[in-house]
Amino acid sequence: QVQLVESGGGLVQPGGSLRLSCAVSGIKISIGAMGWYRQAPGNHRELVAGITSGVTTAYADSVKGRFTISADNAKNTVYLQMSSLRPEDTAVYYCNTLNAAPQDYWGQGTQVTVSS
Numbered sequence: 001q002v003q004l005v006e007s008g009g010g011l012v013q014p015g016g017s018l019r020l021s022c023a024v025s026g027i028k029i030s031i032g033a034m035g036w037y038r039q040a041p042g043n044h045r046e047l048v049a050g051i052t053s054g055v056t057t058a059y060a061d062s063v064k065g066r067f068t069i070s071a072d073n074a075k076n077t078v079y080l081q082m083s084s085l086r087p088e089d090t091a092v093y094y095c096n097t098l099n100a101a102p103q104d105y106w107g108q109g110t111q112v113t114v115s116s
Contacts, residue, residue: 002026002105004095009110012085020080020110022095030054030073033098036080038091038112049080050098063089085114 008020020036027034035050048060049069057069068081078095092109100106 004105004107006093006095006107006110009093009112011113011115013116014086014114016085016114017081017083018085018112020082020093020095020112022078022080022107024076024078024095027076027097029071029076029078034071034078034095035098035100036067036069036078037094037096037100038089039094039109040088040091043091045094045102047098051078052098082112085112087114090114 003025005023006020008018010018012018031053033052035047037045037047039045048063049067050058051069051071054071054073059067066084070079090113092111094106094109096106
């Protein structure tokens with residue numbers, strides 16, 4: 001059974017940094033494809049970063065150069081290092097597989113608020 005537990009969110013000033021963690025069970029991330037998604041109020045959930053086989057990464061244009069996705073295969077945990085945060089990065093952040101559909105299982109997410 002898949003379980004995804006996101007953590008690390010919080011309130012940060014513009015220009016600040018946060019590191020999100022996603023503890024994964026039921027999926028072996030070293031051979032899978034995982035991603036970080038976010039959903040702001042009134043918006044659809046969007047994919048912001050992905051990692052395959054714990055190595056190959058890709059990013060949405062809106063976060064490229066500011067966010068870094070990584071994986072610790074031994075801990076089966078996926079991370080999202082976020083820097084130079086902007087108010088428009090405010091959202092609930094989720095991790096899931098790269099082919100996750102809205103009707104699939106999702107964790108509780110972690111709230112990121114960027115505000116002065």
